Amino acid sequence: MSPLFELVNASVVLGRVQALQAVSLRIHAGERVALVGANGSGKSSLLRLLNGLVSPNEGASVVPPVRAQAMLFQRPHLLRTSARNNVALGLWLAGWRWREAQEQAVLALQRTGLADLALRQGRELSGGQQQRLALARAWARQPQALLLDEPTASLDPHAKREVEALIAEFANSGGSQPMTLVFASHNLGQVK
DSSP, X not given: OOXXXXXXXXXXXXXXXXXXEEEEEEEOTTOEEEEEOOTTSSHHHHHHHHHTSSOOSEEEEEOOOGGGEEEEOSSOOOOSSBHHHHHHHHHHHTTOOHHHHHHHHHHXXXXXXXXXXXXXXXXXXXXXXXXHHHHHHHHHTOOSEEEEESTTXXXXXXXXXXXXXXXXXXXXXXXXXOOEEEEEESXXXXXX
């Protein structure tokens, strides 16, 4: 079985910084991989490489198409529009018809416990709500792989538990093929 992600001696240089050096790895469909390390150790750069946001300066990378994966950042990038439209616009840009994108957005907001906030501006939500909105946007696309860059780093304990529970639920709800999960953290307790 061929891997979903594969890096062979991949190196990434960002400006004058050697972000990654000769990294080789294989991640198969359905696997759960935790990237553990201190701040500045290259976790985010590795996730960006796996997501296709950066290319290796040396070596090779084979990653699934962007449509087959979703990435959550520490701080979600939200648009200046409603929570529902933050989800629907991503789907529309991926080729969905607007009406279907709106319907899927409503389902995603229900799934993440944000249905009652659908018309609120995404940028006005609390930190935990914004991260759940980012998860709703990711889940709506039904990706094969979910890449998470310290998604609970700046959240309070209650919001952390909510986001962790949603991630676990999404990862386990893939039917016959569970979602592939690549999770960056410096918190060993959370990784367990």
